[in-house]
Amino acid sequence: MSEHTHMPEGGGNKGVALLIAILALMLAFAEMGVKYGEREAVAHNLEASNLWAFFQAKTVRRTTVQVAAEQMETQLPLATDPSVRAAMEKRIADWKSTADRYDSEPSTGEGRQQLVERAKQAEEKRDHERARNELFEIASALVQIGIVLASAMIITGIAALAWAAGGLGGISFIVMLCAMLKPEVLHLVLH
Incomplete structure (x- = not known):
């Protein structure tokens, strides 16, 4: 007696063919998830990178204006003409106001503080x-292995291969659900 359970000739192959078709459909959905995840991750990474670059530019501008104001403040005592002194004081006040605006500009969302928040969100x-994306890749690999096992069942007639293929398909389905609903949870478990 054989230690493996064999499927009867003919009839079991239709069921396995249907299993392969379902797994292939799942593979298509998993691959769509992979592509979508890759595209979105790149887009958000680019957005974050741009926002951090904007933040750095604002920081340089702010520092430049602050240094200019500080330099003019050191020269202020040397101004003997009241109109020159008043112009210098106005310029210093304008530069300080500009530096403050570079730091926080809620109306436009383009102050340094707002840029940091937006970059972190991205x-x-x-x-x-x-x-x-990582979960969809795992689901895709599981489905591909399931397809191989189901195909091997057709050749060998070993029913356990079909059960294993179906099990992998079920696990893959759960992983895809996690990827769609709450990927961080399973991602933390895997790392």
Whole structure:
């Protein structure tokens, strides 16, 4: 007696063919998830990078204006003409106001503080999409292995291969659900 359970000739192959078709459909969805996740992660990474570059530019501008104001403040005592002194004081006040605006500009969302917040949000979205992408890649690999096992069952007639293929398909389905609903949870478990 054989130690493996064999499927009867003919009839079992239709069921396995249907299993392969379902797994292939799942593979298509998993690959769509991979591509979407990759595209979104790159887009959010680019957004974060641009926002950090903007933040750095604002920091340089702010520092330049602050240094100019400080330099003029050191020269202020040397101004003997009241109109020159008043012009210098106005310029210093304008530069300080500009430096403050570069630091926080809630109306436009382009102050340094707002840029930091926006960049961090873009990074969070990027990380979310990376976690989603990784799970879709795992699901894709599981489905591909399932297809190979189901195909091997047709050749060998070993029923356990079909059960293993179906099990991998089920696990893949759960992983895809996690990827769509809450990828961070399973991502943390895997790392």
